[in-house]
Amino acid sequence: MKVLVIGPGGREHALVRVLLTDPFVREVHAAPGNAGMAAIVPTHDVDANDPLVVTALARRLGSDLVVIGPEAPLAAGVADALRDAGIPVFGPSRAAAQLEASKAFAKQVMASAGVPTAMAMVATTISQAEEALRTFGAPYVVKDDGLAAGKGVVVTEDRVEALAHAEACFAVGGSVVIEEYLDGPEVSLFVLSDGQHVLPLAPAQDFKRISDGDTGPNTGGMGAYSPLDWAPAGLVDEVIDRVAQPVIDEMAHRGTPFIGVLYCGLALTSRGTRVIEFNARFGDPETQAVLARLRTPLGGVLLAAAQGGLEKIQSLTWSRRSAVAVVLASENYPEAPVTGGRIRGLKKAGRLEDVQVLHAGTAVADGKVVSAGGRVLAVVGLGDDLESARRKAYEGMSLIELEGGQFRTDIALRALRGEVRAAGAPPASAAAFPQGAEA
Secondary structure: OEEEEEEOOHHHHHHHHHHHOOOOOOEEEEEEOOHHHHOOOOEOOOOOOOHHHHHHHHHHHOOOEEEEOOHHHHHOOHHHHHHHOOOOEEOOOOOOOHHHHOHHHHHHHHHHHOOOEOOEEEEOOHHHHHHHHHHHOOOEEEEEOOOOOOOOEEEEOOHHHHHHHHHHHHHOOOOEEEEOOOOOOEEEEEEEEEOOOEEEOOOEEEOOEEEOOOEEEEOOOOEEEEOOOOOOOOHHHHHHHHHHHHHHHHHHHOOOOOEEEEEEEEEEEOOEEEEEEEEOOOOOOHHHHHHOOEOOOHHHHHHHHHOOOHHHOOOOOEOOOEEEEEEEEOOOOOOOOOOOOEOEOHHHHHOOOOEEEEEOOEEEEOOEEEEOOOEEEEEEEEEOOHHHHHHHHHHHHHOOEOOOOEOOOOOOHHHHOOOOOOOOOOOOHHHHOOOOOOO
């Protein structure tokens, strides 16, 4: 089949790369893509958030499947337009994508489905925000109710900072969700859905803060790793039974079936597994690490989800190797990223064994690859264990140069040291592998 991937980032580069290895995929296109994707597939410089433009492109290319990567096209209704045109699409409708586009809506769905999550209050005024902060106490968790590219959450002990974030959201006509703080390590689990059935991918853990030691402001994600050898046994089954399937059932009951990938952001708290948030698409940079370990050809799986046939796929096959993704960000990210700097060393890093360089915010200017966004690229290292995968990732990163570029040096370090543990649970090495894992 011919597949069109929508999006400009590292998640889409990872999807393109994996789809190219699928023997049932004869051609892959990307729109708008980036410098990394343009080097391996045809790219099309179109407005990915315009439903009519994307549909016209898919028709012109004769696409058998369209895979939508980012959240903005989903919220704009691109998937709706493609479905109306009879083109198979992996990605939820605008109505179903409200699970990400509105945190308040997601809380309503979770309440109806009986999904365990943090207690929360919606605020549209400063007085309501003050009341919510008093109710839950510190640490304060304040979330922009709308789309914020992963940067709309403030977690702080400083009440003034928490109120300032709420006020900034109110100033542009938005609202906030203020909720209780959830302790314990975080886990990301992607669950594919055809609107009725669900199929989990392997869990990962990402790193939201800009600086080492989980300090500094939140970002879209500065690194990730998979598998999670410390995760409790049965975690994936628990999330499917208590979170993913109930949410998919509730969305179908509401008449807005969810077709695509439900990103379950979880906290393994002292009171059990709790949902932090949902996204309506693959997470970035977890996708880069997770897909590096996938052995099942992806194209047919995504097409099955798009066409309502996911029940035919019982499980996915995974490598037992570890993958670590480290993100290189532009100077002054996430506030006001400096772009346009030349990126050197890409070919050297890409030639290393067990290293993948996946572009995100890159472009070509005067024949040279330059930075074009906040998060520039991710280097993924593969290894027989977490230590070797981490070493490979940082070996690759050491060869890449970008003036003012920044990256964390502690991705997966605490896990390597055995310092990450679900509250009240012993480590279990089998927990990270859904059924069908292989050596």
